[in-house]
Amino acid sequence: MEGKELYQNLLGLNEPWTVERVDLDMAKLHVDVHVAHPAGTRFACPDCAASCTVYDHLAERVWRHLDSCQFLTYLHARPPRISCPEHGVRQVGLPWAEQGSRFTHLFEVLAIELLQAANVKRAAQILRISWDQAWHLMERAVLRGRAAKGAAVPRQIGIDEKAIAKGHQYMTLVCDRQAATVEYVGEGRTQESLAAYFAAYSREQLAGIEAISLDMWPAYISGCKAHVPQAQEKMVFDRFHIMQHVGNGVDRVRKEEHKTLLQQGDETLKRSKYLWLYSAENMPAAARARFDQIKHGNLKTARAWALKESLRGMWAYQSLGWAKRFWKRWYFWATHSRLPPMIEKAKLVARHLPNILTYFNHRITNAVAEGLNSKIATVQKRACGFRNRDNFKIAIYFHCGGLDLYPASVTHRKVC
Ligand SMILES: [Zn+2]
Incomplete structure (x- = not known):
């Protein structure tokens, strides 16, 4: 030939x-x-x-x-x-080739596959292109994928914050709970960070959102209320975050009690912090014996722990009615515990109760958003830092956006 x-x-x-x-x-x-x-x-x-x-x-x-x-x-x-x-x-x-591209479709396909498997620096080396060119290919793939995706609103969304650097810098993530994809990455974690996501949709489209899982972060709560019709019935505060708040209450009780005990020469609570944070069923076998011993002592910390573990059971109820009955008993118990940190946490939960109980209609948690959050941490680590925030966003959409990244004319055509 x-x-x-x-x-x-x-x-x-x-x-x-x-x-x-x-x-x-x-x-x-x-x-x-x-x-x-x-x-x-x-x-x-x-x-x-x-x-x-x-x-x-x-x-x-x-x-x-x-x-x-x-x-x-x-x-x-x-x-x-x-x-x-x-x-x-x-x-x-x-x-x-696509208009504006300096690479053929088939080269782009190979580049996308390498960029999915290796970090940008390594992919650029293998492809014998510059770091900037590799980034540009990644960016084009994301823009193409997002344009092809269309403008449908997910039926269930999860909202989470992502700490991106030391010194309290945050980004806001919105994910599609059912597809387990990142839909949006916004700057900061303010109401505006979220408003920019909702701004892409009409009010009718936003009415199609059926459920929203989120933490009790005021800016996100007001962001949802401002943009999503009937947000009040749709927002579900993540149960794991709630348990985390209550767990912090237990830890404060422990710290105070430990200090008092130490003054009396009693070291019962020494190095016990993590014992009280486990749920009963996740307790490592090695810690179990010691924990059983101190749990039954007459400790304030043990009472706080029992309150926390009992609350965890609320989400196991099948019906809203039973969950409400449970809550009333628990709230009475907690607020009469004479443990100020637990009383404070009980009141915090009470203030947010309506959107905790929406769990019994929607049965959702923020686990999907949290899972994506850790996947993003891997993307961040693998890239060894990003030249700027926009690059990082592109990488998130590239790896976690569930997008069809390939040029339309060669979609699904494999390069050997
Ligand atoms: Zn013409």
Whole structure:
């Protein structure tokens, strides 16, 4: 097979495009493939698909293609412009690359697969492109995937914050609970951070959101109330976050009691912090014996722990009615415990109770958002820091957005 014909097949070129010339540069280890169309060819107008005559050609452009063995391979062509009676002078679409890209579709496919498997630096090395070019390919893939995704609103969303650096810098994540994908990454964790997500949708679309899982963070609560119709019935405060707050109450009781005991020379609570944070069923076997011993002593901390563990049982109820009855008993018990940190936590939970009890309608937690949050932590670690915040966002959408990242014309076509 001759070089021209070989490349014609390798590039998958169809009429009217043909390989005109293949130049092999042994010194630079380059292959340059020149592609052209016959004179008199008519092309479709990109706007109306009418068959039009060529108006002129732009200057020659070059696209990086998959390597031919160790040779860097470039495709050269002069993009034609047509003159449409209705739309005027337009550049025609080229079958091997997207408009504005300096890489062929097949090169982009390979790049996307490498970027999914390796970090940007390594992928750039393998592809023999610059770090910036690799980033640009990633960004294009994300923009393409997000455009192809359309504007449907997820039925269930999860909202979570993500700490991104030391010094209290945060981002806001909105995820699709059912697809387990990141839908939106916003700056900060204010009401505005969230408003920017909702702003992309109409009020009718937002009415289609059925349930929202979130932490009791005031900015997110007011953000949902301001934008999602009937947010009050849809928001569910995550049970694990609530248990975390109550667990902090237990820890404060322990700290205070430990201090008092130490003054009397009693070391019962020494190094016991983590024992009280476990749930009864997650207690490691090694800690169990000691824990059983101190749990039954007459300790304030043991009473606080029992309160915490009892509350955990509330979410196991099948019906809202029984959960409410349980809550009343628990609240009485907690507020009469004479343990100020627990009384404070009981009141905190009470203030948020309506949107804790919505759990019994929706049965959702923030586990999906939290899972994505840790996946993002891996993305962050793997990239060894990002040059800027926008790069980080792109990487999150690339790895956690559930997007179809491939160029439309080669979707699902694998490169071997
Ligand atoms: Zn036209």
